Amino acid sequence: MSAPITLITGTRKGIGQYLAEHYLQQGHQVIGCSRTAPEWQHENYTHFLLDVTNETAAQQMFSEVRRRFGGLDNLINNAGIAAMNHSLLTPIATVKQVLETNVIGTFLFCREGAKLMQARRKGRIINFSTVAVPLNLEGESAYVASKAAVEGLTRVLAREFAPLGITVNTIGPVPIETDLIRGVPAKKIEQLVARQALPRLGKPEDVAHVADFFISPESNFITGQIIYLGGVN
């Protein structure tokens, strides 16, 4: 059996890098992308420099993936940005940037990824939300709105892609020690963690565990689902 082809966005650092290395260890052929080059490499890893909101660049990348690898098995839409501020202090430029990266970027990659997957009538797509959505976290209106949109997108695409043999699911992590939360005051993180049934910061391996479950061949009857970490619902 040939190695699974797994594309992960936002692999330069953080959870994206962790997931890339996780699936490389499992023997996958991993393709990643980010706006700037990563400081790590692997013989079975191919990196593309692009912004996930750039339609032309994304189409060129998927075309290259099709030519070089013949298809795609798994797509993990990890790339995302956050904006943490009171809505009264949030410029529209920031709102647009968050929506473009988190919603339009996810839509674009789901669309292009599914085009590759449908030829082989199988595929797994994993999107990223956050526990900030069910917690209606104040101070994150643009971020929460964008991730709520990703959840809606997941549920609709799950139905549209089901006849093509593709499942679409979403992981909703709790705060994880990455750059994404580095600028958030410690007290705010403590308050958020306290609202979880399991009150601790998340770890990249917590995310990888759910991703493993979603991409498992046995998970072919699981689609349109959102799994939050930490006992949040």
Next chain:
Amino acid sequence: MKDQIISLIAETLQEMNQSGEFTYETDTIQGDTPLYGGIEGTLDSLGLVKLIVAVEQGIQDRLNITVALADQKALSQTRTPFRNVNTLADHAINVIGMAAT
């Protein structure tokens, strides 16, 4: 160019035939072979999606041009450009022409 596009559509329909999704008479796919809509259209909406994706990918491979054949303009036309092989080929040539300019 039109012959190229028609043969691309025919090849795609043959592949779809082989996977058992549709039953075209593969030896007789011609310009007037019906595709979608009307009484004679053989493709359902999902079949049309698959055909369009495959034709877009074929155009990309053969002509190195990225096109979107089912944009809002195409979908809102009174007479669908997807009704037969000929009309789809004409539509594709039109879109390729616009993408190249």
